[in-house]
Amino acid sequence: MHKSAYEAMRKGFEKFFDPEVHKSVLDVGSRAVSGHTMTHRSIIEPHNLTYVGLDVVAGPNVDVVMKQAYRLPVASESADIIFCGQVFEHVPYFWVTFLEMARVLRKDGIILLTAPSRGHRHSPPTDCWRFYPDGMLALAKFSGLELLYAKTDFPKKVDDGSRLDYTTISEYRYWGDSIGVFKKTDAYRKWSIIPMRELMIRWANKRSNLKPGVQPQTNEYPEIGSSI
16 A cells, blocks of 8 residues: 555554554455555564454465455454455445445444545456545444544645645645544444345455456556447
8 A cells, every 4th residue: 555545544543543442453445555564564573463364365464265256254253353445436336345244343343445536547457436434424324333533635625725736736645535533323223224234345345356347558548338
């Protein structure tokens, strides 16, 4: 992952981590892609926590490979902290994955989620989404979790305040990282969520492969369909 996303996740962990409550960590989408050496595993190294890296593809920093794209092979209420960094932009139906993350989270556990709000299309085969704080709020409402914190690294506004000045963005802030921190409380109603979640998982898994479609060529994505 890029450095700014790593730092956002590290700061979120330091702010919301409770050593008396949080003992185990699940990292959803943990694979270290080529050219990137930073992982969430290093964030927890100073602490005595168990860590499991989960991904749909085997590779560096992956402990468990998912057999289904939208079903986490993890027991319910088994993780105190869930990391998910720079993943959801690549997940076509990310809201289904988030329901699964809510399922495996223990009461009083937290989810730390980062995703870009801008930046070029990257890491093919799919790059579907960008996220703002309202997106984090929508995930909280949809899943029954409590949103503790949400922020996007927006650039400053132009002098008259009418719009954001994207010309001021440094290379470090290129992706405009959004972060959301969620907590599982007594308000979570797992029995009412189960029927909906199971239907959505089955539906999403049947449609997890977006092919046939237009595939990326080098660093550019061609248009899909006829030109307008």
